[in-house]
Amino acid sequence: MTTYREAVRTAIQTLLREDPRVFLMGEDVGRYGGAYAVSKGFLEEFGEERIRDTPLCESTFVGAGIGAAIGGMRPIVEVMTVNFSLLALDQVVNNASLMRHMSGGQFEVPLLVRMATGGGKQIAAQHSHSLENWYAHIPGIKVLAPATVQDAHDMVLAGIEDPDPVFIFEHQMLYGMEGPLDTESTPPSPWKAAVRREGKDVSLIAYGGSLHKALGAADELEKEGIVAEVVDLRSLRPLDHETIVQSVSRTHRAVVIDEAWKTGSLASEISAILAEEAFYELDAPIERVCTLEVPIPYAKHLEDAAIPQVDRIVAAAKRSVGGA
Amino acid sequence: MTLDISRDHALELLRDMIRIRRLEEKSAELYSKQKIRGFLHLYIGEEAVGVGAMRALRMDDNIVATYREHGHALIRGVSAGEIMAEMYGKANGCSGGRGGSMHLFCAERRFYGGHAIVGGGFPIAAGLALADKMKGEARVTACFFGDGATDEGEFHETLNLTALWKLPVLFLCENNQYAMGTAFERHVSDRDIANNPPAYGIPSDSVNGMDVVAVERAVHNAAETVRETGAPRFLELRTYRFRAHSMYDAELYRDKEEVEEHKKEDPIATFQARAMSEGLITQDDVDAIEADAAQEIADAVEFAEQGEWEPIEDIARHTYARNLP
């Protein structure tokens, strides 16, 4: 058993030890030990060349990561949170995602970017965004959302191996979470969703920080005789259509839980996929449980009301299953 | 002051500038005939910068350029045919027809594009230099950009980062006095662009960009310094574009007289005159160069015309390394 944070740390440490092309770059990754303590001790072990504290210039250090990847290195760029990554969106969208295409296949960007995401700690409106859907929208990059300790470890390794730019979103509420970690066995493909809990009455589809709320909701629902299936998306781009559709084909009802705002969210995308590919399996309208369409409030009771919680998931599931 | 170069050298410089000029003129013609579509940014008037700089850099150095990069690519060694075919959008273009005029790429020549976001190339250049430094390669990453790019945040961030981490980037500012339609004095607070980099600890110089020999010398010296010290340097090349920003530009922002005035400094005409007056080249040489250039361009157009269109079935290629399920 270890923590999510430790799992990420172990993975990066393994890479730094085994592949000289790998280096870590970002704000406060060195002296500070990482804003979320992921890289504690790295500067001492690997030195300043490979653990690079950057100035506060998201656009340029993400872009430099792109350039370094093109140039043959395997950088891990840590953007402190998705909130600050907005400054680097031009480099991501106009360089990282396009380089292979614009050059006709001559150049590739084997870059790994990690960032913390999500809200729930009262760090207020500018620091609580969930913008995974903005990234998942872009062809040319890949997006992962580890929701378990095991995935936190495995996805870093998969991200470095991938020849395309990979963006890993680590929900900031998960860093202290404990869970089992197996570093010996071959990990499953990160690009597939996983059924974390089997059920028959309704599919609860979630990712990242919302997975555990979905599992909590499933516990609640079981007390009332509703057996919910819980699907962890794991990969946000590409989305695993097959697993999602198979689950809903079994249960005939879907509740999608997404901490982003509902409009234009990944929940919307999944609803569209289900409407297209599982239309004749649906016994009820698709439910989406998302953050309310408000900037994330600071006060605790308001923040809790805005972000999806177990009770809203349970209510949605019940509506979906119906009164009968 | 004499040119102080050999006849062969003079011929090469003139040949390269004329090649660029004729390529750009033909591109303009083909654009108005709709063979080339989208945006087209011509280098006419600025040839001395492209030629001088590209000749001064080594084939091993990295080049990051802007959307006004046909000349840079040509002198770097990307064939006129591949450039033309790329502008046509054909599969035999240097970017497979995927990029167009603004996105010429060539891995073989270490030509890293072809960037259309002003200022977008700075971080890439820093990253390429970072990789070379970490791998112990003694390479210069030359980053070309215009005066407009110095307004963008990335310029300042990159100056800071390259100075701080000591990255071998040669910043080459092609100051043609205009950021698209906004004159220099209306978009820059400090009229002397060369003042910026020293604020970050980066040595800076300025050179007359209409003088190809001066350009070549200055870039050579700056590049060698970067190569030796591993630290960044900045060079402003003062130049002027005789044509509009792009093909679809009525040039409301400047007077015809101003353009005509600057045309008197045409890098090709002035160099040719000097070289001829010093007895380095003759009119026959010029005629031969023009004839060769005409042939080269004609062959390039033919190459482009004959090129195939990439099949639509391949549209998803080059999005990812492997097609996703």
Place this chain on the structure above:
Amino acid sequence: MPEFVMPSLGADMTAGTLAKWRVAVGDTVSHGDIIAEVETDKGIIEVEVFESGVVQELLVREGEKVPVGTPMAQIGEPGAGAEAGAAPVAESVAEAGAVAESAAEAVVVAEARAERVTPRRPMHRGGLLREGPMASPAVRRRAHELDVSLEGLHGSGEHGRITIEDVQHAAEVGPSPSVSRDRVRISPYARRIAADRGVEIERIRGTGPGGAIRADDVLRAEASRPAEPVSAADRMQRAIAAAMTRANDEIPHYYVEQTIDMGAALAWLRDFNASASIEERLVSGVLVLRAVARALRKHRSLNATWQGVEAVPSKEINVGLAVSLRGGGLVAPALRNTDEGSLTELMARMTDLVARARSGTLRSSEMTAATITLTALGERGVESVTPIIFPPQVAIVGCGATVERPWVVEGRVVVRPVMRVTLGADHRVSNGHQGARFLSTLESLLQEPDKL
């Protein structure tokens, strides 16, 4: 001759206005000279010419807006002479105008032609032409019920005719733009399992929001469904109703009637039966049947099947005999080749057919082979009948009872056995004259029964 055309000066430029010519006819131009000023959204742009030569003709007027690629001037070989110098710009402009006009015309013609590519079959209805998608009124009615628009609906019937299946399929698969009150609210999954299990959606009570039917509701309805036998008679009745409705809707009937003197026929019959064994005895109906069949040999237009847009004559003459069934049903099985064989054979076949019709043991070929139908209601006592054609046949013969009526023979009133025969026929295939001639032939044949 080389031309100077309106150049593309930008990614989104589709047309430009010629602000000013910078040359005149007769001027010499070289590659790169400014030839015109063109006004675009972004302002006036000086445009170069890429050809060298002498300007022969200016095709566009100053102030005129033309699409990119339009020829604007003709550049001739240097020294080609300015023979067009006498032809002023105005003329060429008029020409250009005419060219533009005819070009516009061509576009209009092409568009009109494109519209007419999908021909619309007019439907005859007693002389009235109707345009629109090919669909029978029954189909239209169903489409209205299901709130399905027929416009643009693909018809899978012959010649693109829209069938009821097409409409039903569209109702299931395609969403209708307007919400009909009659439309059932049911989840896709519930709809699917209802179809799989044969549970009629209209009869399910839904417990979902707004009365929507959920899968549970379907399962419940299926469990409580009583075993409901639909009698054969009911099914038949429904089929007849459908056929008759269709005939009435689709076929423009005309009727001609003849009262035929049956004296000769009945006399012959008495004589024949007197010397025949019981099995060989004939009834008058078989005479009429044979006479009808033989008459059809001369009037093939009444012995055909309607196939979508035209009648196809049948090779055989298979008269369908309308037989009433106990329980109220009606069938009209066919006697194949009614015009051939002896009368005795025909009688035997007819008797057998009627018996099997009443016992429900007809062969399927007999149900579908009739090329015309004969309905004889004489036994019922009616004097005439105005029958409805069984589609896809194109005619029907109805006979009333043979009754004694006053008749005029050679100027004197006598009592004769007469039978009223009515021919109902499809006016798309034959007309009154043809019908009348058929009846005339029929009458003649029945005057010489020994030849039948």
